[in-house]
Amino acid sequence: MIRRLLDRLYGAGFVLxxxxxxxxxxxxxxxxLGRVIDKTMLAMGQEPVGIAITSLSELGGFLFVGAAFLALAGTxxxxxxxxxxxxxxxxxxxxxxxxxxxxxxxxxxxxGFALYSAWVQAWDSWTFSAVSFGMAKFPLWVPQGVMVLGLGLFWLALCDELIVVLRGQDAAFLRAEAEKGTQDGH
Incomplete structure (x- = not known):
């Protein structure tokens, strides 16, 4: 039962x-598409619509950090x-x-150290209402909280693997390597 719950947590990290x-x-x-529409409108002598996502690179960076950290446990x-x-x-x-x-x-x-550090940083951002530097002001505790969540899942997965190994069984990553054929050097 606990195995299924943990696997679902790791899977949820993958999905997120x-x-x-x-x-x-x-x-x-x-x-x-917004740029293409604007260029097309200009070429037709019309006013551009002005479709633009404010702070796209910053938002994309936050989403990328979330993706990387949330996938750690399942990976x-x-x-x-x-x-x-x-x-x-x-x-x-x-x-x-x-x-x-x-x-x-x-x-x-x-x-554990990274998790603690990320938690302290997210807590400080929450406490001091820190926001991003871009045009759109995002509360920094949100992406930092996602990092904390991802690191927490990863810490749990590492504990899970350590307990499995201490019980004398093969860790999931060793079984996965064997299934892929990498254990034999293939």
Whole structure:
């Protein structure tokens, strides 16, 4: 039951990340179409409509950060993160498990620090009503909160993987690598 709940959380992160990328594509498409319509109107001797999305690059950047952070947990579970596996492949199963445990513990500590730092930054932005510098003033705690959410999911996924490895089972990313054929070097 908990496994299904966690997998659904990681999947929800993927879905939200995909929606953020779709939103970027739609915003850029609207901006491009607006320019095409304006150029066409000018070529016909008409006044341009003036379709423009204020602070598109800034909004796109926020959405991109959201997509990247929200996808971290699911990407870990599906072996999508770049890993150097040469050392892991050169040792036996017991040292490999010890290495996975060590790496997961280090990643958990680094992610915990990043999560804490992002939380403090988002809290400060909320407390001081900090806004972005662009023409459209976005409250900075919103994209920072999405970073916190993504890092929180990633921290949870790292805990999940560490518990699995400590129980003597293979981590999901190792199983995913084996299914892809990368474990054998193919």
């Amino acid at each position: 990340a995909a929606l953020a990328l779709v939103a970027i594509a739609v915003l850029v498409l609207v901006q491009v 870990l579970r599906t072996a999508g993160h770049v890993r150097v596996t040469i050392l892991a492949r050169s040792v036996g199963p017991v040292p490999q498990r010890m290495l996975a445990t060590l790496v997961l513990m280090l990643a958990l500590g680094l992610c």
